[in-house]
Amino acid sequence: MDKYEPATVERKWQEVWERERAFYVEDPAPGSAERPKFYMLEMLPYPSGHLHMGHVLNYTLGDVLTHFHRRHGSTVLRPMGFDSFGLPAENAAIAEGGHPREITEENIVNIRRQMRRLGWAIDWDRETSAHEPEYYRWTQWLFLKFLEAGLAYRKQAPVNWCPNDQTVLANEQVVDGRCERCGAEVEARNLEQWFFRITAYADALIDDHALIDWPERTKAIQRNWIGRSEGAEVLFKVEELDEDIPVFTTRPDTLFGATFFVLAPEHPLVARIDSDEVRAYARRAVARPAEERAAGGEKTGVETGLHVVNPVNGERLPVWVADYVLIDYGTGAIMAVPAHDERDREFAETFGLPIVEVVAGAGTLVNSDRFDGLEAAAGGRAIVEWLEEQGRAQPTLNYRLRDWSFSRQRYWGSPIPVVYCDGCGIVPVPEDELPVLLPDVEDYRPKGQPPLASNEEWLNVPCPRCGGAGRREAETMDTFVDSSWYFLRYCDPRNDQAPFERALVDYWMPIDQYIGGIDHATGHLLYSRFFVKVLNDWGMVGFREPFARLFHQGWVTQGGTKMSKSKGNVSGPDQLAELYGADAVRLTILFMGPADQAMEWTPDGVEGMGRFLRRLWRVVNEAAEAAPGKAGNGALARKAHETIAKVSDDIGRRRHYNTPIAAIMELVNELAPRTSDPAARFAAEAAVSLIQPYAPHVAEELWERLGHSRLWEQPWPEADPALLERETFELVVQVNGKVRDRFEVPAGLSEDELVEQALSSPRVQAQIDGRELRKKIVVPGKLVNLVV
């Protein structure tokens, strides 16, 4: 028998698959869907450097499912592409010199090579990258549709500003209130920004969770992020100005307990108060780093001298300005109820303000006039109803979710296709002039102005509407815009008339299984759902959710922290694949533990996996030499059938991807000393067939040696239910709940016969020790428990 040489075997089969285009799929002719479709997708990689073991876990998981579903008869679409715009490429270019495009494309070439080396079953014909003009042309086109529909707009908003680097930073680039790169303290600045109106879909994003099979915790994170709270908006009149100020409250039941009133320092009313003390406080509070302000601690504030009237009882309440009230939640003003809100209480205690209890311990209203005695929730509804009749309140929903800021003052992203014109304002670039190509610039370092603004030739264009002097938008789109629709483009990747054809996306979508990190719960996974809902409302797609089923792979950590290029703690698969083979690496990462839990990467397991594959090689080769015997119904045949049942159930139903490997190992362990058993051939075929999604190269080679071909197209094996029935089983006998003996008995004995068998055991008799039997518990097929 020849030696197992993974490098040779793997090269051989990778060439065969490529030559035969084994994993490329054609779009169906209309109405010819006799095979069900299955859209398998993992979150696309960011092409920074090399793949690390986190990627290997992600894509190997997807690969297992790709093979599993292919062999269950589905046409599996499993495309690949690159999230190739964005800051890391730009930062790498700044650090190493060179153009972000060159660095990105070099990285793509390298990652593609790594992916092929690992043998992942990918339809490379559909490869698409965000930075290709053929792709971002349609990102821009979609932006224009959003703009036209009023779902993209520009407004002043606070952003993170690094005074040292002279640039706006994304939230992800701010670590503990400091610039990730230079360490300078980040300031809040009010700048004009582009936004997507994702808040218009807040309810749909919560409600449609009912339509998708996602981990409960991911839905919880999204719900939490969207933060829908039910309450009421109540109008308080400012006595001195004779003006109504609305507040949002989730506790209208506590209205009678309001003892003061607080404005956020940014509240427009504050600027109109003629007091040096108030102005000074507001200025200080606004300048305070957001991080510090959010940290809480000692309450600060100043009294304004103004008063509001509580609409429920006409009481005059003093108006304060305090920075514990946030301008961007609710209305930026609150009624303060120190008896029933911890923060209000703290403030009241600091400044000696009165505290009035209005909800008694049992949850009924007190000190609340004619609402006394009502249960709190019902009382709140009654109070709002009563105020509503007087036009002083209405029930309201409030959200924590903010609109999505997507413009970046950076170079390496899709240009935003609009022109500013003094006469016409913001003018969209006409569709037939798309894409607005990303031009080269002298220096793409951020210097307070978006880098594109330095390219005068590109920047200055006539206004598309009036022909007068115009200026292009120099900001670029965040890369999350690109990744909000890439999965649609894979369905129709070469279309040059539209982003995609509806018939094609309606055929392939929604994605049947999506795999990616939970870190995208409030970003990519929310944005993509938003995009699809908008496209659905426009009739461009026939579905409301992009990802029907979602699985999060766990972090792969090294030294206790998540592997990532920016942390510098990465280990890649290349060297291990050379030493032990891609199959061993694939098996190792999936065998380390449950795929959805964090795992600390250590290469120790690869050696053991190499050992297992050599063992598999030897045992299957030996079994292949044996004349094809009849599988029969002996112990080995039964073990093979049990393994088929176990592996199929684990992958298909339980979404456990480590335990099938253990089950196949058990089968191989049983087969090893019995390669001349009549069932040896059958057991070997089962082991090879079952390991194929995990270790497709060695499986294919061994399958050929067993005298067959094209395992990747063979139907998934099925367990014979008759063989899963056992003729005998191991009876466990307990005395008073403790196991005292176990032995084989024939299946199908009656309960009395089982008790009889149990009592026949000398060990059991010794434990009973002549005492009287009080109770006999019989679990057929399993155990007898004798209580004495």
Next chain:
RNA sequence: GCGGCGGUGGCGCAACCGGCUGACGCGAUCGACUCAAAAUCGAUUGCCCUUCGGGGCUUGUGGGUUCGAAUCCCACCCGCCGCACCA
């Protein structure tokens, strides 16, 4: 503070619906092969006691339900993750 996840041998973990705890692998120990080592093959491997028959203990802690609990319930401890002066 709110929400979520987890705690089982020296280690990674398995035990699916309340029924044999520790499958599978790593590591370790012993043996075979070898001049020797590696590789490979075989055996042992939760802890304690043992007269070697066996006995006791064991799933973070304490309680409860049950014939029987890693699994269900209550309280608590520890670790990780998300959100957070959100009214």
